[in-house]
Amino acid sequence: MESFTYVNIFETKGLEYILLICFLILFVFFVRYMNATEKRT
Amino acid sequence: MDRRNFLKTAGVACATAAGARSAAADTQEHKPEEFIGVLVDTTRCIGCRSCEVACAMAHNMPVPDPKTDGALEAVRTTSETAWTVVNRFDTDAGEVFVKKQCMHCWQPACAAACLTNAMKKTETGPVIWQSDKCMGCRYCMISCPFDIPKCEYDHWNPRIQKCNLCWERLQEGQRPACVTSCPTDALTFGTKRELMEIARKRIYTNPDKYVHKIYGEFEAGGTGWLYLSAVPFEQIGFRTDLGTTPYPEYTRDFLYAVPVVFFGLPALLYGLSQLTDRDGSGTGPDPKVVAETTDHQAAH
Amino acid sequence: MSATHTSPPVQGTFRFIWNEMKPRPPFWTPFNMISIPIIVVGMVILVYRFIYGLGSVTNLNQDYAWGVWKGFNVITGVAFAGGAYALCFTVYVMRLEKYKPIIRVTVLNGFLAYVFYAGALILELGRPWNILNPIIGNDFGYNSVLFLVAWHFLLYIIAQFLEVSPVVAEWLDAKKAYRVLYAMTLGLVVFGITLSFLHQSGLGALFLMAKPKIHPLWFSEFIPILFFVSSIFAGISLVIVEGTLSGRYLKEHIGIPEAQSRAILFGLAKGAAIASFAYYFFKLLLFLHEGHWDLLGTGWGLWYLVEVFGLTLLPCLLFALGYRHRSLGIVQTAAWLSLLGVLINRLNVSLIAFNWESVNRYYPTWMEIVVSLTVVLVEVWVFRWFVTRMNFYPRPRAARAHTADGVPAARLVETA
Numbered sequence: 001m002e003s004f005t006y007v008n009i010f011e012t013k014g015l016e017y018i019l020l021i022c023f024l025i026l027f028v029f030f031v032r033y034m035n036a037t038e039k040r041t
Numbered sequence: 042m043d044r045r046n047f048l049k050t051a052g053v054a055c056a057t058a059a060g061a062r063s064a065a066a067d068t069q070e071h072k073p074e075e076f077i078g079v080l081v082d083t084t085r086c087i088g089c090r091s092c093e094v095a096c097a098m099a100h101n102m103p104v105p106d107p108k109t110d111g112a113l114e115a116v117r118t119t120s121e122t123a124w125t126v127v128n129r130f131d132t133d134a135g136e137v138f139v140k141k142q143c144m145h146c147w148q149p150a151c152a153a154a155c156l157t158n159a160m161k162k163t164e165t166g167p168v169i170w171q172s173d174k175c176m177g178c179r180y181c182m183i184s185c186p187f188d189i190p191k192c193e194y195d196h197w198n199p200r201i202q203k204c205n206l207c208w209e210r211l212q213e214g215q216r217p218a219c220v221t222s223c224p225t226d227a228l229t230f231g232t233k234r235e236l237m238e239i240a241r242k243r244i245y246t247n248p249d250k251y252v253h254k255i256y257g258e259f260e261a262g263g264t265g266w267l268y269l270s271a272v273p274f275e276q277i278g279f280r281t282d283l284g285t286t287p288y289p290e291y292t293r294d295f296l297y298a299v300p301v302v303f304f305g306l307p308a309l310l311y312g313l314s315q316l317t318d319r320d321g322s323g324t325g326p327d328p329k330v331v332a333e334t335t336d337h338q339a340a341h
Numbered sequence: 342m343s344a345t346h347t348s349p350p351v352q353g354t355f356r357f358i359w360n361e362m363k364p365r366p367p368f369w370t371p372f373n374m375i376s377i378p379i380i381v382v383g384m385v386i387l388v389y390r391f392i393y394g395l396g397s398v399t400n401l402n403q404d405y406a407w408g409v410w411k412g413f414n415v416i417t418g419v420a421f422a423g424g425a426y427a428l429c430f431t432v433y434v435m436r437l438e439k440y441k442p443i444i445r446v447t448v449l450n451g452f453l454a455y456v457f458y459a460g461a462l463i464l465e466l467g468r469p470w471n472i473l474n475p476i477i478g479n480d481f482g483y484n485s486v487l488f489l490v491a492w493h494f495l496l497y498i499i500a501q502f503l504e505v506s507p508v509v510a511e512w513l514d515a516k517k518a519y520r521v522l523y524a525m526t527l528g529l530v531v532f533g534i535t536l537s538f539l540h541q542s543g544l545g546a547l548f549l550m551a552k553p554k555i556h557p558l559w560f561s562e563f564i565p566i567l568f569f570v571s572s573i574f575a576g577i578s579l580v581i582v583e584g585t586l587s588g589r590y591l592k593e594h595i596g597i598p599e600a601q602s603r604a605i606l607f608g609l610a611k612g613a614a615i616a617s618f619a620y621y622f623f624k625l626l627l628f629l630h631e632g633h634w635d636l637l638g639t640g641w642g643l644w645y646l647v648e649v650f651g652l653t654l655l656p657c658l659l660f661a662l663g664y665r666h667r668s669l670g671i672v673q674t675a676a677w678l679s680l681l682g683v684l685i686n687r688l689n690v691s692l693i694a695f696n697w698e699s700v701n702r703y704y705p706t707w708m709e710i711v712v713s714l715t716v717v718l719v720e721v722w723v724f725r726w727f728v729t730r731m732n733f734y735p736r737p738r739a740a741r742a743h744t745a746d747g748v749p750a751a752r753l754v755e756t757a
Binding site for chain 3: 118120121150152153154155156157158159173174175176177178179180182183184186188191192193194195196197198199280282283284288289291292294295296299302303306307310311313314317318319
């Protein structure tokens with residue numbers, strides 16, 4: 001029932017920042033992958 | 042109450058205080074009204090269902106026959122023809138009877154959801170439904186955390202049906218029908234302030250009889266109906282995961298953002314369109330001209 | 342255009358419109374053969390529904406207050422109409438010439454989608470005759486997200502109608518009206534994009550108060566942002582699909598050169614790829630934030646994974662693949678999958694994962710589905726009527742509303 005415990009609402013922030021960095025890196029690769037043909041022609 | 046909930050409640054209290062100051066001008070005109078509600082002591086309820094009968098008679102709904110209909114065999118929800126129902130639960134502490142009806146929230150999700158204010162939180166607390174305003178969108182049903190508003194689907198002109206805390210009787214100075222019909226004083230009518238004192242006193246004087254919690258004190262931001270129980274509330278059909286945030290708060294950020302977006306975005310878009318305006322005409326490209334030129338290209 | 346044809350006599354205009362209303366051959370096409378019976382049955386069901394109430398034709402119950410008419414026609418239909426604001430932004434704000442040939446038809450599509458899909462809201466209203474209450478102030482429930490959405494639908498329909506109107510003026514050969522209406526376009530576009538941003542996200546915000554009812558894998562306080570971002574690539578995907586279908590069935594009305602139409606299509610595919618890539622990471626971020634790892638092993642978890650990987654990431658990668666290899670087939674597959682993904686997402690939030698613990702599961706009746714299809718098919722009929730009579734596409738010379746020597750078609754009918 002009711003309890004007096006500490007709840008960390010920012011628990012997952014570390015993981016979220018890692019995902020953010022992954023996203024930025026992958027986004028560069030994703031766009032480079034798509035644009036590969038444009039360079040060739 | 043845990044720390045997080047305390048902080049939230051404190052925040053709400055501050056917000057309410059800030060709001061109260063601006064509303065002070067109105068309240069000085071007439072006597073400040075306190076929200077009223079009902080305290081349900083489930084340890085006193087004997088499951089006679091007199092409240093169901095009284096409610097049905099007070100609101101011209103089909104009157105149940107508690108002696109013969111055997112309705113306690115299954116757990117029921119309120120319906121478009123029964124604004125309140127009593128359910129039986131088999132718990133650690135034996136049979137427990139629980140009355141169910143609209144909780145009359147402090148800050149009702151249904152009233153915040155209603156785009157015509159047909160669902161209305163009255164000054165004294167009852168949440169009522171006004172047929173001349175309602176368009177039957179049923180967004181109140183989507184929003185209510187207690188699943189209380191019900192719709193008459195089988196009618197060409199459906200009404201939304203839910204307990205109105207006997208709003209019409211209250212205006213005549215009477216108490217709600219269910220409260221007056223209760224033979225065991227399981228239902229106590231009063232202002233929430235008084236009811237909280239009564240409820241706390243019962244818990245303090247009988248600490249072993251009751252679970253040390255008053256359901257409705259903080260649930261969904263606090264409700265008009267309060268419940269005392271001998272067993273944990275999960276065992277008698279209550280949702281204990283609704284949180285203490287008033288439900289309209291969930292849409293607050295979005296609704297606050299709307300005017301901000303409406304100031305900012307058109308300016309940004311117009312500015313962008315002027316920045317990208319290569320020929321300086323000030324207007325957008327005329328698709329008619331385009332139609333002609335592309336066709337011209339196609340012809341060759 | 343010769344100066345003598347200023348404005349045709351009113352009588353002639355009416356006769357012209359009357360003639361244009363008539364269906365054109367060929368009438369007995371497979372589409373007509375299938376759609377006419379569905380529409381007729383749908384209309385009958387609707388008459389029945391308004392006489393005997395929603396309960397007589399739908400499976401709506403007290404746990405599922407909104408059914409497929411809201412979940413599919415309104416919520417999904419409006420998301421699919423997102424292409425109009427996305428392309429208006431590209432063409433009128435960013436001034437990308439490349440997409441000009443399809444801007445008119447996309448705006449028309451958006452306009453009709455709102456008229457029919459936002460209009461489908463009326464079908465599910467219990468008391469539709471009170472629909473004007475939030476507009477006329479009985480009462481202004483400005484505390485409601487739905488109030489905002491309702492007003493935005495109304496304003497957006499008006500804005501889109503005015504955006505479409507220059508083409509109608511051109512069709513009626515009303516030159517002055519064309520100039521006046523056309524002059525408003527940029528303002529309308531700016532207004533329309535703002536409205537779209539707010540009501541696309543507003544449709545998501547409708548479900549914020551349903552927090553305890555939606556399965557934790559689908560509920561998030563960021564639903565409005567998810568709905569907005571997904572409406573971008575859903576809208577673009579619909580433009581791709583619509584372009585493919587009209588390219589096949591309305592070929593004689595479209596005068597976009599092959600090379601240009603390919604360039605447009607692949608440009609759109611790239612845009613959809615980037616938008617859905619961002620959306621996919623949004624979903625991942627929210628999943629990490631909520632941290633419901635334990636729920637992934639359940640049936641609901643698998644269904645969630647199907648949506649996130651099969652219907653979000655897969656179409657995103659297919660768009661990229663199709664763009665890289667300039668493959669029409671892959672891009673079209675991606676567009677269909679992407680639409681399916683957004684459809685499933687909207688149905689999950691509004692119906693499937695909504696009240697997921699309820700024992701009164703909602704399954705639409707055949708009548709609800711017929712009415713849903715009726716709304717879509719009538720929209721297609723009206724869309725076809727517009728594009729075959731007015732200059733929504735750059736026209737091939739033979740099909741123009743104005744003949745080669747500048748005599749408006751209206752005049753030809755009049756003199757014939």
